Amino acid sequence: MLDPLVIKLLSLAFALLLAAAAWHKLTEPVRFRGILAAYWLLPEALVAPAAWLFAVLEIGLAIAWALGWNPAATAAATAALLGVYTLAIGVNLLRGRIYIDCGCGFGASGGSGQQLSSRLLLRNALLIAAALAAALPPAPRQLLLADYVGLASACVVLALLYLGANQLLLNAQAINSWRKPPAGSNPT
Template sequence: MIDPVLLWITALAAALVFASSALMKFRNLETFEGAVVNYRMLPKFFARPFAYAVPIAELSGAIAIVMPVTRVMGSIVLLCLTFAFTAAIVINLMRGRYDVDCGCFGPALRQTLSWWLVIRNVMLMGMVAIASCRADDRALSLFDWFTVTAGVVTLLVLYAGANYAFANLSKLRELGTRYA
């Protein structure tokens, strides 16, 4: 059993990451469908249904992980999705296909495939796994909720900062190659 503060921090942070990812995909499903096709993992005829199903599953898992009754099921959904995404990234990296857009957050944050994405996804899976653990039955105090809020904000700032840094790193490399 873990402290409920840690459980709430990881559950809420994971929910916000996956919900924002789903909403970005919903905003431009055609672009996400293109990213799915570019992975070359599925038959083309299956790309559209898959591209529509992924954000629905992400949003469902994000909602479920914050409710104690459905937290384990939400965690399983998010773990399965992240494992599948990570496997697709690794397979493409092993094929030497680094120029594929990951499609993680739609066109708003274009990121080419890299081992950083694999590491990021493994950390996300760890966070989701922690959220699925049983917590102590103690009630949270006002200070605990402040700690939860600070923890969630900290995790999200670190996650977003790392994502933007690595997204821009690939762009800087492209510029360096172009002008070298």
């Protein structure tokens, strides 16, 4: 059993995360199709329908999390979707294709897109675990006014932590690019 406040927090966090992810896909559809095509996992004819499907799934899941609709199914579907994203990243890491945009927010920090790294696999594994944890049955207790104040504060803190972690991933990517000499250059 999980405290109902934790379940509510995870539900709101996933609703916000998935709504933001869908927003990026819907407001920049051409760019997202390009990112999806760069993974080299789908035939060209399926890229546009898949891009649309991912956005629709994310919207549907965001709404389901926000409304508390069938928590077990919502958690399983979210974990499955994140699993697909994680698998796509993993396949391309194994191929050595690290210099493609992961599609994780389209470089919302103002820089270029976030490139693939093993850190994204860890981040996604943590998100999958959190989604599945939200499917646990709630402990029998009522939420009080103080819980809702704490919930609002915790949502802000979680959002800031997530954005901070993504910025750290982007910073690590930038630092790594500074350390590598350009192709064909002589480092001496």
